[in-house]
Amino acid sequence: MLKFDHVSKRYADAGDALLDVSFHLKAGEMAFLTGHSGAGKSTLLKLIAMMELSTRGNILLDGQNLNKITEKQIPFIRRKLGLIFQDNKLLQDRTIFDNVALPLVVSGYSYQEIGRRVRASLDKVGLLGKEKKYPLALSGGEQQRVGIARAVINKPRLILADEPTGNLDPELSAEVMHLFEQFQKVGVTVLIASHDVDLLSQMGHRILTLDHGQLKAS
Amino acid sequence: MMKHNSRQIKNKDNNGFSEQLKAYLLLHAHALFSSLGRMVRNSFTSIMTIIVMAIAISLASGFYLLVVNMQQLTGELEATNQISLFLKTNVSDNAGEKLAEEIRKNNAIDKVVLITKEQALTEFKQYSGFGDVLDILENNPLPTVIQVLPSNTLNDMQGIENLMKQFNQLAKVDFVQLDMKWVQRLQSMMDIMQKAVFVLTILLGFAVVVITGNTIRLELQNRQDEVLVAKLVGATHAFIQRPFLYTGFWLGFISGLVAWVLVSFILLILQSPIEKLSILYDASFDLSYFSFVEVLSLLILSSILSVVGAWVVLHYQLQKIKPK
Secondary structure (H helix, E strand, O other), rough: EEEEEEEEEEEEOOOEEEEEEEEOOOOOOOOEEEEOOOOHHHHHHHOOOOOOOEEEEEEEEEEEHHHOOOOHHHHHHHOOOOEEEEOOOOHHHHHHHHHHHHHEEEEEEHHHHHHHHHHHHHHOOOOOOOOOOOHHHHOHHHHHHHHHHHHHHOHHHHHEEEEEOOOOOHHHHHHHHHHHHHHOOOOOOOEEEOOOOOHHHHHHHHHEEEEEEEHHHH | OOHHHHHHHHHHOOOHHHHHHHHHHHHHHHHHHHHHHHHHHHHHHHHHHHHHHHHHHHHHHHHHHHHHHHHHHHHOOOOOOEEEEEEEEOOHHHHHHHHHHHHHOOEEEEEEEEOOOHHHHHHHHHOOOHHHHEEEEOOOOOOOEEEEOOOOOOOOOHHHHHHHHHHHHHOOEEEEHHHHHHHHHHHHHHHHHHHHHHHHHHHHHHHHHHHHHHHHHHHHHHHHHHHHHHHOOOHHHHHHHHHHHHHHHHHHHHHHHHHHHEEEEEHHHHHHHHHHHHHHHHOOOOOOOOOHHHHHHHOOOOOOOOHHHHHHHHHHHHHHOOOO
């Protein structure tokens, strides 16, 4: 599903962010990406989401080499992904419904289909009935779950989450992580960047550890 | 966009083509009306922009209409290669009549009209606005005038010159005036004006492009978060720029409408003085307003210019907004 083949990323101003990273994530696998802050976790996720381009090496996503993707194809790559951010990136002036519906709207789905799937997605994260509320009316944990609902509505093959529990207390964090496990159980590949080592080790999934841009043998 | 859609159709199993097309059209309809709704919500900014653009458009279209009307006016005057003989003031109307008879005998003359002193005075009183002043004078100061229309064509300048020389030599004639001279002057002035309007239209059209471009740029800045999130969930540039292009369309279209109303209103105010003026030139002159085709062209042109302004800005600015 996702393969890193000797990937390096060098920033002109900040030097090497990733150095010769190779790993393979099989379809339906769930893995954690961990490491100290500045170890390159976010950079690695940004390479997959095509927010950055690698300096060396190849990234294969679902058989496609991301180095060979043109600017115009980027949107179609992103539609295969479900992206979740620490700051959830919800639009504050839009309702929960509109926020969750956005990936379907940009892909040109019909209104009936959108309505049906938004409710299904919100149901999965336990927020059915809050469609008409605005993000600020929700708690931090609920907002993060709206972000997850938005990420999974397009039925992505791969979910990428960058510190999804960064702003949550331990109880809510565990809840969110279990939510990701449920998606994994139905066949979605999940890659979560997190520094919450205690929580991750409890869950018993594969852990990829980055140290100064290099992947440590696990 | 259509190409992308057709790609999706193949990928999707339960969505038929007509469903996709319907969703696509709905997307456009939604962008069309949501952009209008957004403009209404930010009415202050929208109104300011529309006023500036409407003034630019009405300047261009107003001058255009001015030239059209002037052309119509000079067009009517074009046929007059008429020569006016102003007789000496001591020559009586009767003597003038005799002279007119003599001129009539000339083969080169098509038509001769005598304007008596009395007629001239009446006409002058009627149109000059100095009627009351003239009443004070004891004697009619105006000369008898003989209007001569040569039978030769306008092109035969030599013939007309010869006629004028002959008339000038007549003892009763004070001076001879070829009416065409000032028509020609007017026409060359019209040529200059026409070119000036052309240049002005290009400049003001460019202004419309720039004004819309700048408005869209600010709008894009205000909605940067939205654009970023849309990009992250896989929106194409076509999708993201669509509502902005429609905003451009509305700005241009509404400004065009306002300009049309503005120019028509100004013409309405000018109508009666212009009619008076046209009577002074002996012309039955109907003031031209915008025709249906012209209104349509005005609206289409202002909409297109506006959309172009929006598109240019979007083309350069959207690429700069990248998720970090």
